[in-house]
Amino acid sequence: MTELRADARRNLERVLDAATEAFAASGPDASIDDVARLAGVGHGTVCRRFPTKDDLIYAVIERHVAQMQAMAREALESDDPGEAFFDFARQVAELSMSAPGLHRCVVHCGDKPGAAELDRLVATIVSRAQHAGAVRADVEPVDVQLLVRSALTSAPAGQWRRYLDVVLDGLRA
Amino acid sequence: MTELRADARRNLERVLDAATEAFAASGPDASIDDVARLAGVGHGTVCRRFPTKDDLIYAVIERHVAQMQAMAREALESDDPGEAFFDFARQVAELSMSAPGLHRCVVHCGDKPGAAELDRLVATIVSRAQHAGAVRADVEPVDVQLLVRSALTSAPAGQWRRYLDVVLDGLRA
DNA sequence: CCTGAACCGGACTGAAGAGTCCGCTTACGT
């Protein structure tokens, strides 16, 4: 069962590519039929491989989330917690906004497996920065995530860097 | 035609009340059937009076928008543009968040008649505050609106004041 | 090759929601 037939694997990849394209373009609102059409396969083929639409979305953003985790781990190794936090925030933003549709998918999958781990890492980064006096103490780590995320989500195309600057400045101690 | 029959007027009011309740509870996603059920009238009655769901939503938030316009006009009369802006932001936030569902409706109706006028007023308030050196100059008035709005929208229940503080601090010059 | 298991596509189901229509009811002017 772990081994897929050659044609199945081919289709699976086409579906994943198509899903990435579709979700990047339309966010989590892209329909399964859109994905199937883009992939050139039947709607049923998509649903068989990914019993739920969220499964498909999660498969698409898995790589994104993994990259963010890597960034977070790197940030935790810095010896300047303040700088590490702000750099990390900008890195993650850059990654997220390289595909805003996918960013919306990440938001949509708030509490999937990898996301929880990522949340834990981010919380540590924020706590360290707060402890070092670089980030104001009257916010929780989760607030930082939500604030940054909301700035990115609400910014008009191409303007997100300025929005991020405002929020990050507001977060400084 | 301008005069409604007594029962029609009664129903119209019940529909508006019900719609306010429903949209306040569920944001713009509340269905027309929800509203009709709450009002104790048929689905058709709602649709006849408000040919489009957006018409209904707009009727519900009209009062809200008017109140915000009043606040904006008051802010424009202050002789301290900086303080006027920050006070105005907090007032509007307080009003918006007294019914978060309605706030989401306001966002949903981005470009309805009254909203444009409100945007104009807000833009003036922000410009004045920037000119007075109270608000950073590297943002546009519309950015301020979006940033504040996004902070309010993304905050978990009851936490929005802290989120607003962060964004407003980030907006200071 | 040839066969059966894996796989495919698309027809189908079911839910949900917006907006329409028409036969019945009710208000209200005369």
Add this chain to the structure above:
DNA sequence: ACGTAAGCGGACTCTTCAGTCCGGTTCAGG
């Protein structure tokens, strides 16, 4: 009090989309 126009409600249509199912097809091992 009565006739009629305004109004009512809910059944109906139309659309969209997620998820299921099965008859036909294709792969891959023997």
